[in-house]
Amino acid sequence: MSYFIHESSYKDEGVTVGEGTKVWHFSHIMPNAIIGENCNLGQNVFVGKNVTIGSNVKIQNNVSVYEGVTLEDDVFCGPSMVFTNDMNPRAAFPKSSEEGYLPTLVQRGASIGANATVICGTTLGAWAFIAAGAVIRYDVPAYAIMAGAPAKQIGWMCRCGEKMDDNTLSCESCHRKYVKANKGLQLKE
Template sequence: MTYTAHASAYIDEGAQIGEGTKIWHFSHVSPKAVIGRNCSLGQNVFVANHVTVGNGVKIQNNVSIYEGVELEDYVFCGPSMVFTNVRTPRSAFPRNTSDDYYKTIVKRGASIGANATVVCGVTIGEWAFIAAGAVVNRDALPYGLYAGVPAKRMGWVCECGSTLAFQEHAASCKDCGREYTIDQENVRKRPEESQ
C-alpha cells in the first residue's frame, strides 16, 4: 500500500488511490473511485463510485464527492462544502443511476471555500476562487473570484490566490509577481519565460 489511511477509514476493494495520499478518520472511498497522488482527504470525507480526483487535491473535513463530480489536479475543497449531482431531487422519484447524474468539473487549481454549495452541471474554471458560503449555480470563469448567493464574479485572482487589479488589460500579482492579460472576460497568465 503506497497511501496512508487511518484505521477508521473504509477503503472499498477496487478503489484506486495514488502514492502519498493520506485518508483521515471515518472517511469512505467507494470501489470505483480513482484518487491521484499526494492528496489529502480529511475527516468524514466520502468519495463515490466513478469519481475522479486528480493529484495534489485537498479535501477538507465533512465533504462528499458524489458521482458525476471530477476534480482536476490541485483543487481545494474547504470544510463542509457541498456538491450536488441531481437538479430535481425527489424522495418519491429516486435518481440513482449514472445516467441521472449531471457532470460537475472543477478545473486545475480551483479553490472552493468552506460551506459553499456547487449545484451540479457546472464547470469551475482553472484557478477560480469560490468564497466561503457561496452558491455556484452556473459556470465560473478561470481565475474568477466568486461570492454570494447566487455566486457572482467579484474580481480576479492570481494562481497564488491574491486578488488581481487589471489596468489597460494587464495585471501583475502584488505577492508573487505573476503577470496576466485580460481580453473581455478571458484571463491568461503570461508565460513565465517572458516575465
C-alpha cells in the first residue's frame, strides 16, 4: 500500500487514494471518493461519496467534505471549517444526490481558515484566502482575501501567501506581479 490510513479510520468500497496520502484517526471515506497524491487528512475528517480531492490537499481536524464538494490541487482546509451541500435542508424531507446537491468548487491553491463556513453553490477562486470564521455566500475571485460574516473582500493575497499592495498588485516578498482578470487576478506574464 502506497498510502497510510490509520486503523481507527474507515475506507469504503470503490475509494481511490493516491500515493503518499495520509488519513489519520477516526476518519471516514465514503464510496467512490477520489483522493489525490500526497494529501493529509487530519483526525475526524469525513469525505462524502463521489467527492473528488486533488493532490497535495491538507484537510485539518474535524472537517466534513460533503457530496457535491470538489477540492482541486494544493487546497488547505483549516480546522473545523464547514462545507454545506443543501441550501434548504429539512429533516422531514431529506434530499439525495439525485435530487441535486448544489456543487461547491474550491480551485487550486485556495486556503480556508479555521471555523469558516462555505455555503453550497459557490466557487472559491484559485489561490483565494478565506479568513478564520468567515462565512462565504457567493463566488470568491481568484487571489481575493475574504473576511467577516458575511464575508467581504478585504484585499488580495499572493500565491506565496503574503498580502499584496492593492494599488500595485505586486508582492513585496516573492516579487510576483498580477493583473486584474475576469474572475479576480491572474499572474502577469
